[in-house]
Amino acid sequence: MSLLPQLQRIPPACWLGVALLLMLAFAVQVGAMPVHLNDWLDLPKMLDWFVQDKPTQTLSAGAHVLFNLRVPRLLLAVLVGASLGLSGALTQSLFRNPLAEPGLLGVSAGAACAAALTIVILSEMPLAVIAPVRAWLLPLAAFAGALAVCFALEQMARWMAPGSIAALLLTGIAVNALAGAVIGLCTYLADDEQLRSLSFWTLGSVAGAQWLWVWLFASLLGTAYYRLRHSMQTLNALALGEAAARQIGVDVPGLRKQIIVWVALLAGLAVAFCGMISFVGLIAPHLVRLWVGPDQRRVLPLAMLLGGLLLLVADTLARVVAVPAEIPVGIFTALIGGPFFFLLVRQARSQVR
């Protein structure tokens, strides 16, 4: 598209990229366990391990923390933040409103609810489910939960009052309350071990990062961006409203379905692996829109970058504020995001009627 020359698009992305790299370099050094230069020298061993898929040489303790705990955690924070940023930007363009966000609308809660149900039901089942299946069942359930909430929301939004964000947010409140109740019930029924994993979902954390998750999110995000790169201008068309978008030749139902599936995948899997991390999907696209304007072709990629940066910063804070203990990052993003949401609502007063 020659309207916005390629060149014009580089500076903000560059800024964010450099900031992200600097933040990564900083974040990898700080933490409960100091990282020494020597630990970096174990990198070849680590690469060996990747290639041959088994630990051939033993790593030093520092290197183990660095390569098996900290680096995957930082990368996961960036990737999950990017997923949340992208899903937030997509949700906002789907509902034509800057206040829409997977967390606020109950998509994340739906995913968490499905995940919690899975944890409790799985343990009640008489036959033992083998570990790998168990590991994949959870993300699958979370995705299904997110997808169900997304489709329900879309129907509701149409049925209640098309274009009214108040109706949408109210539906989100209802979904959040319902999901909260189900999670509460699961907590009541759960035993000690299940309780720990349940509280993990409601708080949100990237502490359990594994390399497998990093690869999973990297490929998910890559695929999402690749599949959506041609849809960005049609997403702009949605801003004209459904009828006008159809008149200029956009297959609106198809586009909506595509967006919903991606939102559910991105938000649902983020919940499945890292719990409920709220507000990143709201803040990142909004800041990007303030910065470069509302063109989705720029908002989507930049919201990904900024979402990654935001969650990385939040996670680093969560790690270092109370060393050696750490605070779940979901608490941090909610602490920052809540007031931000109030600011947004104040700005968009005219729309919240």
Added chain:
Amino acid sequence: MHPKPSVALLQLNDIRLSLGSDCKESQAPKSFKLCISPGERLAILGPSGAGKTTLLRLMALDASPIKGVVLFKGRTQQSWATAELSRHRAVMPQSCQVAFGLEVKLVIALGRVARRSDPFVSDIVFEAARLARVDHLLSRRCDTLSGGEFARVHLARVFAQLWDTRDGLILVDEPLSALDLGLQEIILKALDRFATERQHAIIAVLHDVNHALRAFDRLLLVKEGQLYADIASKSQAVPLFESLYGLSLECLRTVDDALVVSPRSNRCGVA
């Protein structure tokens, strides 16, 4: 490639309009048929709630009729792909809000969103904007525009959509109601010039009888969901206007012999 001029651009066979759910089968409006040729200028007139916008939506293939068939270039709504249809017919809605405050040039470029590769889009956007007199607004955000400016942006979007096709169809719903007198002239002229150059037909829902008489060559009078009359845009139409709106009208001639209609001042309610 293009259909021969003799082929109707738009055909409505045995159409019945649905006006809300309260009309019973026995009182349902009579069905009617219509045929519109390429390049025609057609105005739809009628009192509020008569079904003008419903008729326009049928003609735009936005909705399917409850009864009858609508054929655009000989094909039904189902056989047109959304993207393909958008290259042959454009709709300028009565009101259309743009979320997020997109830039004007982006909104105009959206008229061409259905084209896979579109190398000249920036030129077309600029030319379309110039024709609709919004070229000075290209970098403005849509939420900072006045009603009249916004209407012209949408007009430019319609121009961009049908810029490089011929024998298309432009449908406009009350395009002039939000505009001042000068802008009404500008828009009517721009629309006329654009359509003439490309042999596009124009179908417009109008409130002002005088606009219809001056710029359109065929009038569809709609009342209570029925096609009340389908006549040429001449002085013979004036008695029909009187019964359509329930008004007594006076015919005046301007110096250049154009017909102007005005309600009589002291006698009302003839119908």
